[in-house]
Every structure is written in structure tokens, then in C-alpha cells.
Amino acid sequence: MRPRAVLALALGLALFLSGCGDPGKTPSQASGPPAATATPKPTHRPHPTRTRPKPTLRPLPKTLPAGLRRSSGDRGVVLTFDDGPDPRWTPQVLDQLRAAHVTATFCLIGRQARRYPQLVARIVREGHQLCNHSWRHDLNLGRRPVADIRADLLRTNQAIRAAVPRARIAWFRQPGGRWTPEEVAVARQLGMRSLHWSVDPQDWDHPTAATIIKRVESAGRPGSIVLMHDGGGDRSQTMAACRHLIPDLNRRFRISRLR
Numbered sequence: 270m271r272p273r274a275v276l277a278l279a280l281g282l283a284l285f286l287s288g289c290g291d292p293g294k295t296p297s298q299a300s301g302p303p304a305a306t307a308t309p310k311p312t313h314r315p316h317p318t319r320t321r322p323k324p325t326l327r328p329l330p331k332t333l334p335a336g337l338r339r340s341s342g343d344r345g346v347v348l349t350f351d352d353g354p355d356p357r358w359t360p361q362v363l364d365q366l367r368a369a370h371v372t373a374t375f376c377l378i379g380r381q382a383r384r385y386p387q388l389v390a391r392i393v394r395e396g397h398q399l400c401n402h403s404w405r406h407d408l409n410l411g412r413r414p415v416a417d418i419r420a421d422l423l424r425t426n427q428a429i430r431a432a433v434p435r436a437r438i439a440w441f442r443q444p445g446g447r448w449t450p451e452e453v454a455v456a457r458q459l460g461m462r463s464l465h466w467s468v469d470p471q472d473w474d475h476p477t478a479a480t481i482i483k484r485v486e487s488a489g490r491p492g493s494i495v496l497m498h499d500g501g502g503d504r505s506q507t508m509a510a511c512r513h514l515i516p517d518l519n520r521r522f523r524i525s526r527l528r
């Protein structure tokens with residue numbers, strides 16, 4: 270009887286100790302909701318230091334949604350310049366386009382437009398088309414609540430129109446091409462068509478001018494929409510490439526306007 274009693278006591282003591290818990294071992298449960306009721310799986314509340322509101326992001330579709338513009342609409346080639354306006358690069362592109370007597374579409378970031386209204390004014394004055402490229406180049410904008418998408422697009426248009434009050438902003442382009450159907454619908458409600466592209470030389474990744482030229486020349490065909498950048502980093506190679514590409518594309522295909 271006696272050894273059994275000792276065993277029972279030892280077992281009881283062990284259960285007591287483990288029941289008291291070892292807070293260091295299970296931090297998620299310790300910091301979770303009160304464990305009064307059975308909660309087999311600890312709930313993962315967002316950590317205070319995590320800033321991304323991950324639960325509100327809808328998934329990105331596997332394929333591009335319907336309703337995107339992916340060709341110029343005629344036999345000509347359309348040039349688009351994203352991520353400006355930028356005081357260093359945008360004037361260089363504008364000078365080149367003016368010298369070639371052609372126009373392009375500029376996809377403007379809202380806060381850049383607010384910062385450089387005189388560049389927005391020059392873009393419009395020289396006959397180029399405007400495209401909303403979101404307020405701060407939010408790659409996940411299309412995945413956010415519809416009200417957030419709408420507010421972002423409106424804020425960006427307001428910044429553009431603060432520079433050019435009656436500016437026509439016919440196009441919207443989601444940063445990174447990470448489109449969702451919801452976003453295409455919001456843009457349409459705000460009077461903007463969704464502008465994708467068909468030729469992407471990936472100039473944002475800083476290839477040489479020769480590589481940018483080669484990529485555009487080999488992929489370009491009648492009706493292409495070419496994506497390049499006049500902001501968001503060192504665009505010297507894009508500028509150098511454009512000195513060849515603008516006259517050459519204009520001679521081969523004619524550089525045209527979106528309609």
C-alpha cells in the first residue's frame with residue numbers, strides 16, 4: 270500500500286505542476302483569449318507590430334480579369350510611361366516625344382502629381398494622355414475593400430486636377446498589373462478604363478539601354494502597348510533607349526494614341 274501511495278502523490282504533484290502551466294512554453298495561448306472554455310486551437314490575433322491588414326486583402330485572381338485594354342486599338346504602337354511625374358526623367362521623355370512629334374500616355378502616381386504639379390501641367394499642355402496609377406503605387410490596391418480602392422483613385426485624380434483642373438483622366442493602371450475584377454469595376458464607375466500593356470521590357474529592373482531596345486524591338490508589333498518608366502528610380506537607361514526607340518517605333522509602326 271505504501272509504495273502505491275507515494276506513486277499517487279508523485280503523479281498528483283506532476284499533474285499539479287503541469288496544470289499550473291509553464292507560461293514560457295506556450296506564449297500564444299498565454300496571450301490569447303481567456304481559456305475558460307475549451308479552445309483547442311489558439312486564435313492568432315494580429316501582432317501589434319504587424320502593420321499590413323492582411324485579413325482584408327482578397328486573393329489575387331490567377332488570370333487577368335476581363336475588361337483590360339491590352340492593345341492600342343489600331344495598327345500603331347502606344348507608349349506608356351509609369352511612376353512619374355519625376356523632375357529628373359519626365360522632362361527628358363517630354364523633350365524626346367516633342368522632338369519626334371508624337372504623344373504618349375503618362376500613368377501618374379498621385380503623391381508625385383501633388384509634389385510636381387508643373388510637370389502634370391506640362392504633360393497635358395503638350396497633348397499627352399493621363400492615366401491614374403494610384404496614390405502611392407500600392408501593389409495590393411486591387412485586393413483591398415472596394416471603398417479603399419475608390420478613395421485611392423479619387424484622391425489621385427484630385428491631385429492631378431489640382432494641377433490641371435479640367436484634366437481628362439481616361440485611364441487607370443494598377444501598379445504591377447496586379448488587377449482584380451473589383452478594381453476594374455471601380456475604375457469604370459469613376460469614368461476610367463483599365464490600361465494594361467502588351468510589351469514589357471522590364472526597365473524597372475535596370476537592364477542596359479541595349480537590352481531595353483532589344484526587348485521592345487523584338488516584342489513590338491502593330492497594336493502594341495509598350496510599358497516603360499519615367500519615375501521610381503534611375504531611369505537613365507530608359508531615357509537612352511527611348512532616344513532610339515521613339516523614332517524607330519514611329520518609323521516602323523507609327524506611334525499612336527489610345528482611343
Ligand SMILES: [Zn+2]
Nearest residue numbers: 351352444445
Ligand atoms: Zn508602376
